[in-house]
Amino acid sequence: QLLKDKVAIVTGAGSGIGAATAMAYAREGAKVIVSDINEQGAEKVIADIRAAGGEASFVKADVSKPEDCEHLVAETVKQYGKLDIACNNAGIGGEANLVVDMSVDGWHKIISVNLNSVFYCMKYQIAAMLKNGSGSIVNMSSILGQVAFPQSAGYVAAKHGVVGLTQNAAVEYATKQIRVNAVGPAFIDTPLLNNMDQSVKQQLIARHPIGRLGKAGEVAELVLWLSSGKASFVTGSYYPIDGGYLSV
Ligand code: NAD
Numbered sequence: 001q002l003l004k005d006k007v008a009i010v011t012g013a014g015s016g017i018g019a020a021t022a023m024a025y026a027r028e029g030a031k032v033i034v035s036d037i038n039e040q041g042a043e044k045v046i047a048d049i050r051a052a053g054g055e056a057s058f059v060k061a062d063v064s065k066p067e068d069c070e071h072l073v074a075e076t077v078k079q080y081g082k083l084d085i086a087c088n089n090a091g092i093g094g095e096a097n098l099v100v101d102m103s104v105d106g107w108h109k110i111i112s113v114n115l116n117s118v119f120y121c122m123k124y125q126i127a128a129m130l131k132n133g134s135g136s137i138v139n140m141s142s143i144l145g146q147v148a149f150p151q152s153a154g155y156v157a158a159k160h161g162v163v164g165l166t167q168n169a170a171v172e173y174a175t176k177q178i179r180v181n182a183v184g185p186a187f188i189d190t191p192l193l194n195n196m197d198q199s200v201k202q203q204l205i206a207r208h209p210i211g212r213l214g215k216a217g218e219v220a221e222l223v224l225w226l227s228s229g230k231a232s233f234v235t236g237s238y239y240p241i242d243g244g245y246l247s248v
Contacts, residue, residue, distance in 0.1 A: 002228040007080040009033045010104030012090025014041025016190030020216035021087050024224045026054030033076045035061045063090045063117035073124035083128040085227045088121045089140040096151045110154035114163040134177035136227045139166045140181040143242050163238045170236030179235040181226045186242035188214040209244030
């Protein structure tokens, strides 16, 4: 098992990519804190992990609130004694509008949930990892951390921000045995895309040379590898996982 005796946090773990990541971590032997604002979703993931013989428990955290992120880390250390791994994955799609029409509230909301959250989480996670002597963090960016997408200025800015924040944290703590990396999925078939109508989905599929959307489990395998000791020389990197999207 790749993560035997490790303790991990996954935010937004009640659905989609976060749920698949929590399952993959647990399968590889980690004790997993499944965190989300959606308790029902998280409890279902925990039940699945336990049914498969893994260990997991729930801590509720709204990652747009710094005090929740602090509590999440404190509760993890209280329950399992340390923190080795974190996947800062929670995120939303946010308001879809052109820049001129984008509401200021909508802007603040997406930056708060998709970018400020990663700073809040890392602030407390890295402090705990420094005490532990090592750690590995994977932040969920997107292909939109690299390129634009119309009507998504806030999302694109936040995901680009996640890449820069990841690099900065990586260089600050590289000599402390704490690695920090970002993952950039293209469009993945999760509930995040539920509001999209079928014709838009078909157009999106056409932009992936591989001819389909990605699966949450495929992203989880990359996150797992980056989180594990197998990626011991990898830090400050951004890894697209995109079925060829960025190559066209
Ligand atoms: P999802 O909607 O299936 O899951 C997101 C989870 O985050 C949900 O369980 C939700 O309750 C939780 N969440 C939302 N706001 C939160 C908050 N303030 N605090 C705590 N939890 C919160 O979405 P997903 O597709 O699995 O997305 C996960 C991450 O991957 C997001 O950061 C998203 O931006 C990113 N991503 C998704 C895609 C895609 O196409 N699905 C592509 C690239 C990147």
